[in-house]
Amino acid sequence: MKRSRSRSPEPLRPKRPKIVDGTTGLTIEALFEHDRCLQPLSPYAFLDMNSQHKSPSLADVPIIPPPSTRSSQRSRSSSPSRVNDAQYRVNHLRRANIFIDDDNTTSDVWTYVEKIIGNVEFDSHLDRVSDKLWIKSKELVQKPSGEAEWTEMLHMLIDELKDQKLDIVRNRDWCEELKPPVHNPPPTIPxxxxxxxxxxxxxxxxxxxxxxxxxxxxxxxxxxxAFPLFRLKTPRPDICIGLSDKSLEADLVPKKGRNAARSFLVDLQDTANLISDPHVTPVGLRFPFLIVEAKAGATGGNLYQAQNQAAVGGSAALQILQNLRDLRENQDLGQTRSVSDIPHLVFSITTEGPIHEIWFHFRRPDEDDFYMSCIGSWRTTLKYDSQNLVRHLQAILQWGNGDFRSDVLCVLQTL
Structure with missing residues (x-):
């Protein structure tokens, strides 16, 4: 006998609906009659039905078409998170009352500055230094030299010109407390x-x-x-020149004694009564009067950026002098005493490769505005310009170690 093969049961086929006799046929007349008797639904009823029977899924998220290439590029370029150099000068610096190349510089300030820079004669020593600057500048422009190379050249130049009573520091962060306050708009809420x-x-x-x-x-x-918050960048000059802590200590010994002179400025700084060393970590440089902000076109830097940085650094240096003036006024206790002997003038150098600018920063004692004006511009690949730059630089260093030191020391001895 042959064994019957077991077959797997076949899947049940869906039953077809039976056509019932007597059903109204699908005719044009029947469709018209259906539309006439049917009550129209409101659009909100359809939305309610859709929300009840529809399960949430990724398909329910509306698809936003991508922006056009031009509009997407425009939105990226105008991102508010990044402020360009022009916006920083117009908005941030002006809100801090810092003005670059402003015409408010009066004749008395210019007269004093011209007296400082015209007080040096070009001698053989300056001639040798300027030749080094000229030769080195021509060497650097033949290569894609960056900020570090140009800063090193200027650092060696200043170090060769300065007196031992002056100190020089490179690339150190300054204290944020010295930055001028920035006016911010109040929140605008109805x-x-x-x-x-x-x-x-x-x-x-x-x-x-x-x-x-x-x-x-x-x-x-x-x-x-939420409202726009304007903040100044914390100064970090490429080069900073000021009075040596050791030299000021020696100058204060005859008036205050050795022990008191040694800890005098340190105590004032630690108690936050007078920050004379602007660096976050004190390095022994007091009352900076010359800063350098160097840029290089080969690496994307420009003079505009250097000027913005020097404007904040110069204003912070002026703030130190203002704090010294305020400290003496508070100790005078209402006594009548002239405070015009405190200088309110510092200098800065901005560079872009071989192009060097010298600026002076000043502030009037009873005003909150900081001004920055240009003395001149020189290209050190030209021998005559190298000589002029060295002569101006030597004049500023002599003033810093002369009249500037004497004026600051005169105030410190009265505290």
Whole structure:
């Protein structure tokens, strides 16, 4: 006998609906009759039905078409998170009352500056130094030299010209407290909207405290009170020149004694009464009067950037002198004493490769404005310009170790 093969049961086929006799046929007349008797649905009813029977999924997220290439490029270039150099000068510096190349420089300030820079005669020593600068500059322009190479050249030049009572420091962060204050606009919230937010926050805090049993402070929507915040960059000069701590200590010994003179400026700095060393980590350089901000076109830097940085650094150096003046006024206790002997003038050098500019920064004692004006510009690949730059630089260094030191020391001895 042949064994019958077991077959797997075949899947059940769906039953076809039976056509019932007497059903109205699908005719044009029947469709017209159906449309006439059917009540129209409102569009909201369809949305309600769709939301009830539709499960949430990624397909429900609306697809936003990508922006065009031109608009996307425009939005990236105008990103508010990055401020360009022009915006920084117009917005940030002006809100800190720092003005570059402003015409408000009066004749008396210019007269004093011209007296400083015209007080040096070109001798054989300056001639040798200027030749080194000229030769080195021509060597650097033949290569894609960066900021480090140009800064090193200028550092060697200043170190050869300065007196031992002056100190020179490179690439050190300054204290943020010395930056001029920046005016920021207040939050612009309509009065009615602010009251509604306050009432809502108070209601939420009351509900939470009653339900949890813990007192909570009102919560405000931080996004509703957001406003532009303007901040100055903290100075970090490529080169900084000031008075040596050891030399000031020696000058104060005859008036205050050795022990008191040794700790005098240190105590004032540690108690935050007078920050005379601007660096975050004190390095023994007091009362800076000349800073250098170097850039190189070969690496993307320019004079505009160097000027912005020098403007903040020069204003911070002026702030140190203003703090010294305020400290003496507070100790005078209302006594009549002239404070015109405190200088309110410092200098800066901005560079872009072989191009060197010298600026002076000044501030009037009873005003909050800081001004930065250019004395001149020289290209050190030209021999005559190298000689002129060295002569101006030597004049500023002599003033810093002469009249500037004497004026600062005169005030320190009265404290």
């Amino acid at each position: 009065r009615k909207r602010r009251e509604n937010q306050t009432n809502l926050a108070t209601h939420e805090a009351t509900f939470e405290s009653s339900s949890i049993g813990v007192s909570t402070s009102p919560r405000y929507n931080s996004q509703s009170v």
